[in-house]
Every structure is written in structure tokens, then in C-alpha cells.
Amino acid sequence: MTELTQSQTWNELKAHTKDLPHMRVLFEQDKLRFDTMSTSACGLFLDYSKNRANQETLSLLFKLAEETKLASKIKAMFDGDVINTTEKRAVLHTALRAKPEQKIILDGINIVEEVQQTQAKMATFVTAITSGSWKGYTGKSITDIVSIGIGGSFLGPKIVSQALRPYWNKDLNCHFVGNVDGTSITEKLKPLDAETTLFIMSSKSFSTQETLTNTLSAKDWFISNGASQADIAQHFVAVTTNVAKATEFGIDADNIFPMWDWVGGRYSLWSAIGLPIALMIGMDNFRELLDGAHEMDKHFANTPLSENMPVIMGLFSLLYGNFHNAQSHVVLTYDHYLRGLPAYFQQLDMESNGKSVTLDGTRVDFSTGPVIWGGEGTNGQHAYHQLLHQGTALIPADFIMPLKSHNPLGEHHIQLASNCFGQTQALMQGRSYEEALVELEGCDLSIDEKSTIAKHKEMQGNKPSNTILMDKLTPGTLGSLIALYEHRTFVQGAIWDINSFDQWGVELGKSLGNDVLTRLGAEKDASELDCSSNGLINMFRQQSI
Incomplete structure (x- = not known):
């Protein structure tokens, strides 16, 4: 057995969770539950009142966090300690959104200065492309960006660019290629013009199989459409540490952006990997994205555990996985621009915490990372929400919605909000057999028929959810939201004593x-x-x- 599952607090939680009443009762017992179980930080509001918890539950969870030294582990990450022990690396994606005046010393070097230099280089490049001063090999300005990567180098830029579509430069389009399936890049290239297309190749080693294969195919397409080897310098840039391979490919050394070992792929969108984002939304908006994440970093690093938004969310996820046998967690986005977030959080959480041994190699005797899945509201309500409401599995849910829409159209947004809030209410309270019978009064059915149908309409409720609101989806609030889930993932791994940063x-x-x-x-x-x-x-x- 692991030290964690032998602890007194762990076993107190196990006993306590069996005795908790239905959430309906918890709400009846505490009329101020919404006020005491909600919090705001960094432009986000979190309602966690619809969870299977009371104040004793929270006290035990925070006690577990303290006993597993969560606060010191948070500090170790921000201080640049080698917390990725299997690869002997620091974990400093937070340095990518640090302020210029900060100092974060790693191996005797202030890495914030290196990050700022890279951002300055990105800004110069973004200005050259968006102003039209950068020309293709025939003298035409760039109109299309093709971002080639895999994993975090693909998913982060794609999802964030998609989410921030209202901020796009109207003179540019961006296309993302990750899959090595030839159909993917073929379909992306079909409508493009080689004279006006820029390729961004993102690979730390410049040898990642899928990324290199797609880049070579892009090169073949480019040359077969009239360009020469010499023209590659004007149409291909790279984010990599392998300058030699990139220049051998034909990429100008001035157009190679650095990566660092202390940034994992799923945490890399804040670096030069985010170059496609910066090109599409502009460098000012990209910096606002970084600022939003930085604000969440400060909140996570400096706020007491009991008021700390990532800590609260991480502890609830642990509660359901370890004490309620929840095998999955659903993320439901009530904003069309955020439709890709479930897939992004899926990689973030499952690649980080899909582990089965502790830091010292001991086999765990508890569940670690759940299956993360989801989609956009209201589509899911007419599909898999049936399983959430009446299925036999307990599936905790996160609902995410901006209070204001970028596209206020008639009654659309108020209907969207009513669906979002109505779903959280339905999951919590359910419908009793007696309530279903009352609803069937007046129907032309026999007593036996009413009884049978009422059993089909009965829903247990007591299904937990968090609701995350923001005033409006902006680069800043998106940065805070993504950083929130990064740190939520870290919280779980820290308490489980696993390495959330290798794969x-x-x-x-x-x-x-x-x-x-x-x-x-x-x-x-x-x-x-x-x-x-x-x-x-x-x-x-x-x-x-």
C-alpha cells in the first residue's frame, strides 16, 4: 500500500463520503451554499456548490493537501526545482508568461531574459507578416499560414487560435496539420497558393516523425508549384532547438525560433510554439493571453489553499476519482469558439496524470487521471447528456460559459445560458419517482402505465458539476482559463505523488x-x-x- 492510502485523512474521507446526504438535502440545509462555495479570480468565476461536499468534506480535502505538502510542491515548481525527476528537468512553463522584470534563475541564467528575447523576435516577425512587408518569392504578401506540428505543438495553437477567432487578422487564414495521414495535409493544401503561403514547422528535434513527414510533403508541394529550393527561406520558418537540421532543410537561421527543455509540449503554446496564434491575433493580444495566464500563476502561487481556484478544482476531481469511483470527467463548453477546449484539456490531463507509479517507483493503489472528454453545448444535450443524467456511471462535469457573446443575436445567448444553468440544476436535483408521477397527472394512462413511465422518467440527481463563468471570452480570460486547468492538473499529480511532466x-x-x-x-x-x-x-x- 502507498503512504497516501494508509493516511488517516484518506481513510476519514473514505468514511465521510459514504455518509453524505443527497445534494438536494445539502442545499436545503445551507441556504448560503452558493455564496460560501463560489470564488472569483483572474476574470473567472467558479461555482462549486453543486458538488457532493459540505464544509467537513472541504476541511478533509484541504487537510489532505496540507499533509501531502502541496504548498511546498507548488513553490518548488515556480522556483525551478527539478520536479520532473525521471527526465531530470525543471518545469517552468510559467516563466513563459512571466513579467520582464522578474528573475527566474536556472543553471545560473535568468531565463526570463531569454523568453523576452524570443518574444521580441516573434513581435518583429509578426509585424513583418501582418504589415505585408514580408514578401513571398514572387513578391506577393502572405495570406495563409500552415502550422505543422503534433501533440501540444499542434493542439495548443489550433485550439487557442480557434477560440480567439473574433480577434483574427482579417487578411490572414491559418490551417493546422498534425495527423500524418496524407489526406490531412492534402486537403489543407488544395485551396492554397504557394506564392502566398507560409509554413511554420514546430518540432524540438526537427525530427519528430509525423511533423517531419508533413513538412517534407509541404516542401514537395511548394517546389512542385513553381518555387525553388532557395525560395524556402521566404516561406518556411521553424520552432526548434536543432538549428543545423533546420538550416539544412533550407530555413534561414534568422527564422528559427528557440524551444527549451524545461517546457513540455502540452505546456508550450505560451512559447514560440504559439507563433501561429500571435500571427492570427496580433502580438498585443498574444501578450494579453500571456498576462491572463500570469495572473492565474500568481493566484495559484500566493493564495491560501482554501481559496485557491486550481486547488479547489483539483481536489474535487481527486475526490470523485478516488472516493466515488468516477472513471471520467466531462468538459462542456457553452460557447462555439471554445468547442475545442475539451480536446485540449484531454491531452493536458491524460498525458500528465495517466501514470501508475509514484515518484519513487511504487505501484499506486488508487485511481489516477480520469478520462477527459466533452463537447459544446447545446449539442451534447441531445446526445450524451442522457448518459450523464440517467446512466449508471458517475461523471463529474465542468460547464464553461461567457456571460456575454461576441455575436449577440436575438434570443440565442439567453437560451444558451438557460440551457447551461438548467443542465447543472437537473444534474444536481434529478427527478424523483413521485415527481414523475405528478407530471403524468392528467395523461390518458392507466395507473400501471403511469407507474411504469414514471420509473423511466426518474433521475437520481446528485450528479456533481462546476460552473465557470467569465464576463466575455478575451485573450486574457482564455489565458487564465487554460492556466487554471494546467494548475488543476498539477494539484492532482502532486497529491498522488506522481510525475505529471513525463510521458x-x-x-x-x-x-x-x-x-x-x-x-x-x-x-x-x-x-x-x-x-x-x-x-x-x-x-x-x-x-x-
């Missing part, structure tokens, strides 16, 4: 994929593999002949 499962898939690639190309025999892998490889070979 050896991802690395295994990469290495085995590379091995299979050599066998698919008949460079290596596949017979030594398991019979399934051997059979699949042989089927592919036969169809490729």
Missing part, C-alpha cells in the same frame, strides 16, 4: 511505431513479432505491392 507511454508508442515502420518497408522481417502484429504487417505489405 513514457507516448515514447513507447513512438519507438515501437518506428520499429514497425522498418518492417512495413520490408527492411526488417516481422516474423519475430507476435502473430497479430506480424499478420497485420503482412496484410499491409500485400496491399502495398
